[in-house]
Amino acid sequence: MPSDPIELARFLIGVTLHRAGATMISGRIVETEAYLADDPASHSYRGMTARNRSMFARAGLAYVYRIYGAYWCLNVSAGGEGEGAGVLVRALEPLTGVDAMARARPNVKERDLVRGPGRLCAALCIDGSFDGIDLCASRTLWLGARRAPADIGASARIGLSKASTEVLRYYERGSAFLSGTARLNV
DNA sequence: TCACTGATCGTCT
DNA sequence: GACGATCAGTGAG
Numbered sequence: 753m754p755s756d757p758i759e760l761a762r763f764l765i766g767v768t769l770h771r772a773g774a775t776m777i778s779g780r781i782v783e784t785e786a787y788l789a790d791d792p793a794s795h796s797y798r799g800m801t802a803r804n805r806s807m808f809a810r811a812g813l814a815y816v817y818r819i820y821g822a823y824w825c826l827n828v829s830a831g832g833e834g835e836g837a838g839v840l841v842r843a844l845e846p847l848t849g850v851d852a853m854a855r856a857r858p859n860v861k862e863r864d865l866v867r868g869p870g871r872l873c874a875a876l877c878i879d880g881s882f883d884g885i886d887l888c889a890s891r892t893l894w895l896g897a898r899r900a901p902a903d904i905g906a907s908a909r910i911g912l913s914k915a916s917t918e919v920l921r922y923y924e925r926g927s928a929f930l931s932g933t934a935r936l937n938v
Numbered sequence: 939t940c941a942c943t944g945a946t947c948g949t950c951t
Numbered sequence: 952g953a954c955g956a957t958c959a960g961t962g963a964g
Contacts, residue, residue: 794956803949818949819948933940
């Protein structure tokens with residue numbers, strides 16, 4: 753697994769994310785965003801705090817944070833220890849445990865279950881208690897095998913007020929499970 | 939399908 | 952005290 757945030761963001765496209773709870777849930781990552789060490793849009797930009805310390809760990813740990821008071825977002829830490837880089841996991845292609853995801857998100861269409869970082873965490877029951885876990889060693893949330901995507905597209909990142917033109921969002925071209933509008937997923 | 943808006947609260951200034 | 956790596960609902964085209 754690469755540690756450079758851009759290489760990691762591209763590598764994670766096609767990797768299977770597993771969640772073991774009452775039911776086994778898994779999905780293939782189809783969309784990511786890279787957040788660099790010296791990046792005005794990154795939580796790590798102003799240095800390490802109690803919230804973002806997981807971003808400064810060695811690559812491969814989970815950084816889970818709450819946004820807009822209501823949703824959780826899952827990142828994979830990147831870079832070397834103390835660097836403060838990460839990759840936001842934005843969308844999955846559901847593989848197994850669709851029923852469990854639907855129970856966690858009632859009245860939601862299958863296509864929208866894990867299409868977006870907040871929705872993804874809700875469907876997989878990921879919250880702040882997962883912050884800092886090792887995604888290569890955990891038995892509750894971990895990264896598994898990779899099935900290489902046919903084609904990887906790139907676009908500007910979504911939802912940012914700073915550095916919003918940097919092309920650091922990556923996605924599997926043609927996937928039906930991408931977030932954002934169609935224009936971004938060409 | 940796209941654009942716009944309000945909700946909501948932990949974190950940082 | 953302000954803001955945010957989002958989402959669901961609404962209305963127009």
